[in-house]
Amino acid sequence: MLVFSDVRKSYRNLEVLKGLTLSVPRGSLFGLMGQNGAGKTTLLRIAAGLLALDSGELLVGGIDVRRDPARAKRLIGFVPDGFGAYDNMSVAEYMSFFASCFGLYGRSARLRTEDLLQRVGLSARQDSLVTELSKGMQQRLSLARALIHDPELLVLDEPTNGLDPGSRFSLRELLGELSESGKTILLSSHVLSELSEICTDIAVLDKGRVRATGEVQEILRQIANSNPLRVAVLNGEKTALRMFRTNPCVRAVMQEGKQFHLEFIGSPEDEASLLQQLIDAEVPVKSFVREPGTLESFFLNMTVGREERIIVHDEDESDM
Known part of the structure; x- marks a missing residue:
C-alpha cells in the first residue's frame, strides 16, 4: 500500500531521513517506533502528502506521489498529533466543512457524517462546539474527519498521546475495527506496549533509517529468542561457569555466587541442550528461566548502543 x-x-543542513526504505503492506496496522528525532513525524507527514521528499520515491497504492499528488492524496486520511480546533463550529458543521472539501454536499454528506459520528461514539454531540469536547472526543472527531472521503490509508501521528486510559482503549478498539474492515493504518506511538497489542507490523526508526521491520509476532519471537537466561545452581558453580563460557550461544555471563545471568542468543532447542549438558555434568540446577521480553527491550537493543559486557566471577575462579 x-x-x-x-x-x-x-531541513536546512539537518538530514532527517537518510535513504529510508520501507514497505507498509495493504491492510496492515503498521506501527512506527523511534526516539524523539528519529524521523517518525517527518515520515508520517511525507506519507500524508504534507511534506515533499527531497529525493527517492514514494508510492501510495501504486501511485507515484511526485507525478500525481492529487490522486495519491485522495487515498489518504491524516490525523495529526494536535487537533487544531475551529472555535465557532459545532461537531456537525466541522464534519460538513471537511465533507465539502472532498465534494460531498447535502444528503450524502449528512448521511456520511451521521455514520462516522456513530462509529466514533459522538452521535449525541453533533450540536456541541468542538472546543467543548474532551481531548479524547476531539481525537475521535479528528479520526472521523480523516475518514470522511473513505480513504484506503490512514496516517496517525501519536493518536493516543495525552488521552486518559478509557479514551485510549476506545481509540485502540476503533483502530482495530477499521483495520479489520480493510483500511491500511500507519501510526506512531511512544506507548510501545500499545503497538504490540494492536499492530500487525512494526518498524524501528533510528537517526533517519529503518533499523528493523517485520510482523509483530515475528519480532516478539526474535525477542523471546534473545532474552537473558537466569540460571541458579545448588553447587558446581565452577563447572557451570566453564560450560557457559564455552557455549556458542552465550555472548556473556555474569555470576553472583550460585546465580548466573546469561546473555543468550539461542533458540528454545539451544536452551534445552544447555540444560541437558548441565544435568549430564551432574550440576544440580535449582532454576533455569528465560526472562520475558517486550517491545521496549527490542527497541532499546535496536536504538541504543550495546554496552560492553563483562564476565563477573568469584575471585577463586583463577584456581580452576
Missing part, C-alpha cells in the same frame, strides 16, 4: 524507496529529507 505504501512504499518508500531511498527517501531523503532535510
